[in-house]
Amino acid sequence: MTNLVILPIIIPLLAGILVAFFPRKLSIVRKIAQAVFIGNLVIAGYLFYYVKQYGTLILETGGWAAPYGIVIVGDMLAVTLVLTTNIIAVACAFYAPKSLSDQQESYYFYTFFFMLITGVSGAFLTGDIFNLFVFFEVLLMASYALIVLGNGKVQLRESIKYLLLNLFSSMLFVTTVAFVYSVVGTVNMAQIALRVQEVDQKGILTTIGILFFFVFATKAAVFPLYYWLPKSYSVPNPVVSALFGALLTKVGIYSIIRVFTLIFTNEPGLTHSLFILLAGLTMLFGVIGALSTNNVQLIIAYNIIPAVGFMLMGIGIFTEESLSGTIYYLVHDMVIKGVLFLLIGAIVYVAGTSDLRKMNGLIHQYPLLGWLFFLASLVLAGIPPFSGFIGKLLLMRGALSQEEIIIVITGLLSSLLILFSMMRIFIGAFWGEKDSNSSAEHKSTRAFAWPVAGLLTLSVTLGVGAEWFYPTIQSIAQYLMSPEIYIDSVLKE
């Protein structure tokens, strides 16, 4: 049964290799992609169920026991995120054929897409810090390939910046792994945690922890390391943006959660207070960015950043309640960012421009699109009873129980500004006079709408039906607050 846990990594890998052999037979490739992602989703769902029922699944690859071989650790946190990842993947697989040109699709889009999912799932599941680096590289390489897909001037330009910044942080990552290996003599995360606890995280260890934080924070887009994000997320095709917005930064956040609940937990006064400070700045600067532009894709891309701030805030406060807030927010944000990027892609498609000042009165022609966007905005801004609210509520309860007033006020203020930035799009693009010259051609948005509506339904359910999800997420937070469970289950001591 333990082999189950590696399937979400291996299936997309194999499928990716398979479809690379006949990239131009698009009708087959699309069918394969959709079928494989649905299958993978079912497996991820079963994995989730299995782990929930029977506890953490551990696969010792090659039969080498931890800490000597690489272990794949399917705990509740990892399988929850893998499940969410696959939901996004399915929606994107159905959206992609409408959004991409045949040429883009036939230049290995689906292979890269599969590899991205392999990398993301692998990063969630691995229990080995160096292996985490390898999976990071898999997903990054796939993301580089996805950005340049289409080979436009702008994509090339932005992807080079994106690549260079990530390349640097990857090199810093391996260097930091080397440092931690030098001190504790292992690269298995459970054993690192055990050994760091044994010496009370003394000496150089906290510094190494901070380096890890910066490595992950660059991926997660925490202030002041997110400069690469807005542009490189707004220039690719919407389906690529959706995958990035939903998945990539979340891998960074996941890694911060993992490393700072499992390994570096002994100096919260220093490290976690730093997180709270950076969380506040991330929220503010992110939302300021979202208000600074009239490019709708850029507005959505900037809106990734404050969400990262919220999640980091929960890690910084470091109580069970705040961590469950972070995880709730993480799942919520993956879904809603997917929704928003897919939606904004459809909006740009029907409006023929991404400049807000050139849009007008779209709701008269595209009411469905308009109301989906309105609802998505409410979800994003954390209006109750939608999913953003539940996460935010937990985070703020956690913060106020620690009397962290300033971060709460910052969070509330940025919620207001997030709503403002979204309503600027709603009012500017959807309200107003019906545009007389565009009324001639009505573009069909039906194909766009289904994947979006599906994800949005899930998003709303995550809020209204919080009772179905929260106990699970709370148990994950409890589990994270006692790292010895993870350590014991991996090292079997």
Add this chain to the structure above:
Amino acid sequence: MEIIMSVLAGLLFATGIYNLLQKQLLRIAIGTALISHGAHLFILTMGGLKQGAPPILVEGIKDYTDPLPQALILTSIVISFGVTSFLLVLAYRAAEENGTDNMEQMRGNEHD
């Protein structure tokens, strides 16, 4: 010796970063190569230098150099190679499309 090697690796990082901060793509690419070298040297050094024989089992020898960092470096070298080659082609294509190899002229604006 580890200290000297740490300084050397640090220097490789420093020169790499200095190159990274330049405008021209070639210098930037050279910078990334230097940084990878630095990172690999760090890994090797952190495993401890010359603690024993090369990690190839020979009868009668008990002390071997730590093999794990070497395995990690090998993986990392291959990955870096993949990324670097991609970067080089990308740099060439980006320079061609944008008509310049100067990153400062590839800033872009809000609406493209």
Add this chain to the structure above:
Amino acid sequence: MLFAVLLPFIAAIFIPFLSKWKEKIHTGFFVTLIPLVVFIYFVRFAGNDFHPVTQSYDWMPSLDINFDFHLDGLSLLFVLLISGIGVLVAFYSIYYLHKSEQLGNFYVYFLIFMGSMLGVVLSDNVFVLYSFWEFTSLSSFLLIGYWNHRKGSRYGALKSMLITVFGGLSLLGALIFMSVITNTTSIQGMINEKGLILNHEYFPLILVLVLLGAFTKSAQFPFHIWLPDAMEAPTPVSAYLHSATMVKAGLYLVGRYMPLFAESDWFFILVSGFGIITLCWGSYMAVRQTDLKAILAFSTISQLGMIMAMLGFGTKAAVFAAAFHILNHATFKGSLFMVAGIVDHETGTRDIRKLGGLLTFMPISATLAVIASFSMAGFPLPFLNGFYSKELFFDAAINLGMTTNSIKGFMHSLIPYLAVFGSIFTFVYSMYFFFGTFTGGKNVSSLPKKPHEAPIGMLISPAVLVGGVLIIGLFPKLINQPFIHHAASAIYGAETKVHHIVFWHGFKLPLIMSLTVVAFGSILALSRQRWEWVYKYVPGFLSMNKAYDGLVKRTETYSASITNAYMNGSLARYFRLILSAILVVTFIVMGLTSGFTFSFAHTADITWIEIFVALVMAAAAIGTIVARGRLAAIIILGVVGYGLSILFVIYRAPDLALTQLIIETITVALFLMVFNHLPKLAPRNEKKSSVALNMIISIGFGALLTMIAISSHSSKWFDSIAEFFIKNSYKLGGGDNIVNVILVDMRGLDTLFEITVLGIAALAIYGMIRLNKKKEGS
């Protein structure tokens, strides 16, 4: 009760289907039924022997968010107002909104609002209350933007949303804080634990946050500015949301939390202070308006201020008067809005400067208007309910009780005068509204439409409300004990004795105040043209609209300038900022945790050959910076790479050395191939300052990593897991070359995915080159 609250939401789902038949039957007829059902359901609770009713339905028990409905006197008053006025407004809207309008949208928003408002006033659970609270703001946003092709609508909608959601979020902060302190999410539960909140060190913050929520919703100065712009909404909406119900949610909230906060002096100071200022400012500003609905909007602001002030007084009499006035205001203001809608509908304008002399054309509307506006003015006549509550207000204002707090004392002496001042202007705008519209001999032909009386259906709703004005005025007992009394008790937080409402309490101070108002009010109303010039000076700099517009505009421009200051697309800039941040923070952390350690234990000995290789590499690394030509730079880079492979040889890593050698050769070749196509290296041409900055950053970073490396190496506290590999490589892995065994066996997964990375890179490169060739070919 759950069903009563959810009924409007459920109905809203069906509206889009019903509205397909709107040509045959106006959707409004269906909608009217919904509030009627709700009204009938709740009116059964009213009565002399009313007792609070509590009902709970689980929603999210693990988060303590449940539908806990608590129907007490205050809630009952509101529920009946919401559903009762809802019936009238829905009915009125049938005649107001033409079938060609998007009726489906309108009634969906309308029902969502109604359900949310019911939820606000019934929820005992703070987070459910907050959810409904935000939904009233949102439905108000959509209703104001109903005619969104108008610029004013869009402006007003955004303004109301920003201000009320701002307040909503403040309220949320306070609610979460209070629920954390008292460990309950129930309002009643919080009131029972009020000591914990009142004595908390952050109590002032909590109070301010709650009041921000209430003041923004109830349009208190200086947050009142959204209400006049909300008048862009269709008139039924103005009558319903922006006068009778939604804007009273703030009053409800203050009333609801009064048993908790009232002990604090600051509650009195803030609530009464802002209330009385709002009363005066609103009535003063109302006189200046030229749009009928704008007059009513400022009038609403002023009346809300008056009720707010009474809640702040906190005495039994004041609370009673507040509850009473909430009802009275709904009757006369609701009917006045409807009359304004009729005038607009029948004449095509709401500009009071164009209107006049409509009495002869619209006698019924005029009759309704005269009763309602005189009631609003508080004219001392026994059949006007407005007079009774105004009288009670004066009575409350002069009996504020004793205090030792000096600010409170000062306010005690000031409030009666401000009350009279505000009421004088109330009198003036009431007269101005009625006489300006219905009397005088204006040229009717200049109106956009020829005026005539409204259809009977449109008159029914205002007539019912005016009927309410008269009935309450004539028989206050009808609603006092079964209704107002319970509401007042609920706000006060304890059973109070029944307060009698009588017309004549003798020739006492309140009556003198009323007469003063009438006297001065009449003079000012008649001489309005002569003193109108004051408006040029007084609102001027106090105009909060300018502040709002400036703030919104500045938010956008400052955001743009802040963001553009660092997000300028320059890669070097990004790197500098990122590296500096990492550098500074990491150094600080290292310093704070005394992370730097230095020890020569476990170090290998130093040999000349290594030093030599290291020196060559160092020189070459620096050489890449100073190299002039492309070729030179690439070859020097190669020197570093080959140097590294020599080091690998020295450090007993033969596999590495070999791999490095091959890879370095291929890389150099690739560099040469690619850069054959790139422009030549230009001189670096940097400014001295940027050279210095780059040097500091790069050397700093190198130094940081070196220091961490030395410390890490000096802190080898554990045995490496490598021992296991050395021992078991042959036995379990079946190979002599330990590194290879690790790569293919123990860490096989790494190797698999390292190859994957290479594969992706290859495909991506292939794609880039092929796609390019195609472009050139085509």
